[in-house]
Amino acid sequence: MTTSAVKFYQVGSRAVGNRLLPEQQRSEQARPDRANALNSGHRACQGCGEALAARYVLDAAVRATAGKLIVVNATGCLEVFSTPYPESSWQLPWMHSVFANAPAVASGIAAALTTQNRSEVRVLAQGGDGATVDIGLGCLSGMFERNDDVLYVCYDNEAYMNTGVQRSGATPPAARTATTEVVGAEPGNPFGQGKDLPRIAMAHEIGYVATATVAELHDLEHKVTKAMSMRGARYLHVLVPCPLGWGSAPADTVRLARLAHQSALFPVFEAERGELTSVLPIRRRVPVEAYLRIQRRYAHLFGTRPRPDIVDRIQQIADRNITRYRIDVEEVSQ
């Protein structure tokens, strides 16, 4: 009796692994010998989406490069919680310089490796949304423009979390942060500001730009593996829910990432040389309210004086994403 004749598995490929799937169809994270690039004992908060994403990305990159990987980290939560002096959680070559210059340091390492004829060693730079969309944007843009052989990964938790939840260029409209208080006619972060970095990266027409979330592990690993099979500047943007800054339950981290995608607020796609090449379909579309309601940073939209008008404007952003990215919606749930 062979089991391969039947093209259906109890949990398909949505779960991390499955005893019924052949080994090669299981995720890297299902493997007992995964690299665990970010080791236990790190000081990320309970349910940290960024810690989860960093391990997902780096374990897949380690596999794709057979372990020949150097990582450069910008300043941010990830750097702070993984390397409080004198401890380190990193189980691969890793360095941190300053807030703004991770892309430039990575470019320099890549150039040095080329000079040494060691191009089999690959370079990956990573940082949070603050380092990426605000503070290091100049260095990153230069790295893109020069097409340096670096994969840059942004873990986007939509604000400066480790310093106390200040607004960043990636903070979404209406979200409360320490610097966008719930006051005035438009409480929280104003509409119409901020930077959409995946589209900025696409505008550089680099070889590969992709977005992903911690809720779609197989998709994320596929994108990292694909990126590591290419040369030149590449950019991966991963949405990582933050229980502290978003005011969500730690257990809801993966659920929130899933809802961000299923509500179409966070489109998950790939682009090559500035052109959209694939978009992950929405399996069960939900209204944005399902995503917003379980985050305290949006509490002022509901509660005793609800603001359905603002929820509507956020819904329009989601609707716009559907048409802009031509997202397939398989089913709509209320």
Next chain:
Amino acid sequence: MDKPFAITLSVRSSLANHTGNWRTERPVYQDRRPPCSQACPAGEQIQAWLYEAEDGGYERAWHRLVVDNPFPAILGRVCYHPCETACNRAQLDEAVGINSVERFLGDEALERGWSLPEPLPDTGRRVLVVGGGPSGLSAAYHLRLRGHAVEIHDGAGALGGMMRYGIPAFRLPRDVLDAELDRLLSLGISVRLGRRTTDLAAEMTEGGFDAAFVAVGAQLSRRAYIPAGQSARVLDALSLLSGVSQGERPELGRRVVVYGGGNTAMDAARTARRLGAEEALVVYRRTREVMPANDIEVAEALGEGVQLRWLSTVTHVDGGRLTVERMRLDENGKPQPTGEYEDIEGDALVLALGQEVDHSLLDGLAGVKVCEDGVIEVDHNMMTGVPGVFAGGDMVPAARSVAVAVGHGHAAADAVDAWLRGAEPPAPAVMETASFDLLNPWYYSDAPRSVQPKLRAARQVSDFAEVVGGLDSATALFEARRCLSCGNCFGCDNCYGLCPDNAVLKTDEGHGYAIDLNYCKGCGICAAECPAGAITMQPEEC
């Protein structure tokens, strides 16, 4: 201190930092009871045997199944599968076709000659089983496996009880019945056929039995007084079914009326169609909603052209004609006469008004309690008021089906075994039900069920061939894999992969996972993202 300038501590791994001490709750792997098992009258661990079938391990699956039920091929055909009614998957797309997989496994076992488990060494104890129906046979099976000598006494000429004399062959082919019964008897169970027990006490003394399980069923057809003319043809459903199962083919005429609303009525009407009746009409005094017949049987009967007439009683019958009175339901849901009469055609009237228990064999025993409606009272261990005398099946208060009977036999065997050893029967495990809200259904793929092939309706009514076909191997595998494994880990690796602190370890023990409490911060992602709801968060003790 030969460290560089301004460096005072040696570099070390973060493993030195035991983040587990942040935790206020810890994840605990916990098996919950799936709704299918909870609903199964035969006490099958359905999720457990489907789990084995999911990788094509049909023999393992069958062995897991027969731990509770020795008749998968029979129950895979005749069970009304309350498990599927309870199945959580119905809230996603459609319930898992548990019954059809059970039948597939049962048929595979018969074809490949898989053997039931070996009995334990002989205990030297002797147990009498009175009645060779599903309940008695199930009790005999479980008692024999525990090493007791078992003897079945049955008044009929062959074993099987209602499975042979009540259920028509188009629902349960006799070769399947015989094969499963023969396999059971090969465990070393003695049978005395044609021996109707009239005095249980005498029978036990004579045979030197230490205990008895009585399951003679409910075989007395209930009567109703209906004035009938000279040329009226009235017969009772049980005699009809029993006769037909033994090869009789009575002429019932062109139009047959069946009076009653239970499963027996449906079987009688379907049998009448096969005996050549062009029309079979079931007359029932109440409404379809409260009709005791199972929905599946009603649907299959309707599919074969059986007609139903609600809110009617038969008041008179004579050659070729019946008079029925219309009824209405009062505020208590009881049918009340309306005084409106109508004549309908009918060449024969089959009465299917229910069955009663003949408990005369227990009459000599002091302590046996008979309930108001003639069934025998038993305690939670299936024991009658007489120590060592147990009863089950249709003769005790419960729903009447083969699955219930098999469950009674199992429960009684546990109790008899304990009683013989002077011990308390094992208490059923207290387990929380894995209800749908405890699952995380996102991870399950969409997949509608494979429907068993049905013989075409035209062919169905012309002979006694089996109506519902079986699954092939690939379809059975597909169906088994639709199981959500509610409340029980099935090794999807979500907890292992989704922990931000690498605090879920793979082990060779238990379900294959363990929590590393040195690093688990208690975030609860593993519990929230477990598809099967097999992890709970429990507060840490201070």
